[in-house]
Amino acid sequence: MSHQHPVYKRIVVKVGTNVITGRDGKLDPAILDSLTSQIASLMQGGVEVILVTSGAVGAGRGIVSLSGNLTPVETRQVLAATGQIRLINAYNDRFEKHGMTGAQLLVTKGDFRDRQHYLNMRTCFEALLQQKIVPIVNENDAVAVTELMFTDNDELSGLIASMLRVDAHIILSNVDGLFDTQTEGNPVIEEIDPDSKNFSQYIRPGKSEFGRGGMLTKCTIAHKLSRLGITVHIANGTTPGILQKIAKGEKTGTKFIAQKPKQSRKRWIALSEGLEKGAVIINQGAIDALTSGERATSLLPIGITDVEGSFLRGDVIRICSGDGKVIGYGMASCTAEKARSAMGQKGHKPVIHYDHLYLVP
Secondary structure, eight states: OOSSSOSOSEEEEEEOHHHHBOTTSSBOHHHHHHHHHHHHHHHHTTOEEEEEEOOHHHHHHTTOOOOSOOOHHHHHHHHHHHHHHHHHHHHHHHHHHTTOOEEEEEEOTHHHHSHHHHHHHHHHHHHHHHTTOEEEEEEOTTTOOGGGSOSSHHHHHHHHHHHTTOSEEEEEESSSSOBOTTSTTOOBOOEEOTTOOOGGGGOOSOOOSSOSOOHHHHHHHHHHHHHTTOEEEEEETTSTTHHHHHHTTOOOSEEEOOOSOOOHHHHHHHTOTTOOSEEEEEOHHHHHHHHSOSSOOOBOGGGEEEEEEOOOTTOEEEEEETTSOEEEEEEOSSOHHHHHHHTTOSSOOOSBOGGGEEEOO
């Protein structure tokens, strides 16, 4: 293949805290220079780049010395809220030197819960990309506490990758990829097939110093995205020219090969574990009908034995068996009340249409 043309047209680049902060936890200017110039050059070459970056708390550590007795949560909130300004400026000042403009988007898990919010967010991203502006995204750590928190920005960037139908999701960490711990010398595994399930055997326990997400989180998300048709790379963000290498198709880091893409609504549903508003419990007959795989089947009220939570039309709901096993996720075609009043009965419209149904493999 020619090395002149980038392999990907649209990518999400996710930068971990441990890539852009030094040992002292403060921002590393040299790495920021390198990453922004690589992104600018990709964008000038016609690649659309969405940058998801951690590091607000790390940037806050470099500004504020906290006094008094703040709780750990309050400390994190203060560092994130003050550090976010420094973090965004650190990127934006550098992008401006390359003649580019950056935009800031701060999101929480709740923004992905609701189809309308989700679509508003997608519209905003598309408009920024069309204007050749770099969307710089971070979790809104000042308000996202406990259940509203993403596992970490790997999860957030995965949701954005799926939402914007990107070609590749590049997770930059401070390691070279996934190591084969079963082989002498622990080489980096170059490629992982979307059908393989046993990559966890290669992962050493232990997390990166300042970040929240371990390698297992990264791999689980990478695997999920590769099954939705997005190629994922896990690579070392401190390696010079790493983004250029990946964009040109050179072998570096670990690549999760993509399967044939699914339609976008199914992709949204497939990634909404933890975002669902309620659940339906279904009987064995309905489970057999959905999972037989012979033809696409919608979920009808007759197969439903119980309805949990209060959801509206368009919300994501969980589909479970009687013993609580998750069968899949789907977008509700009616409210919880309607589903309750129709459950167990014939002759009603589907509660989940087969186009809006995602079965857990």
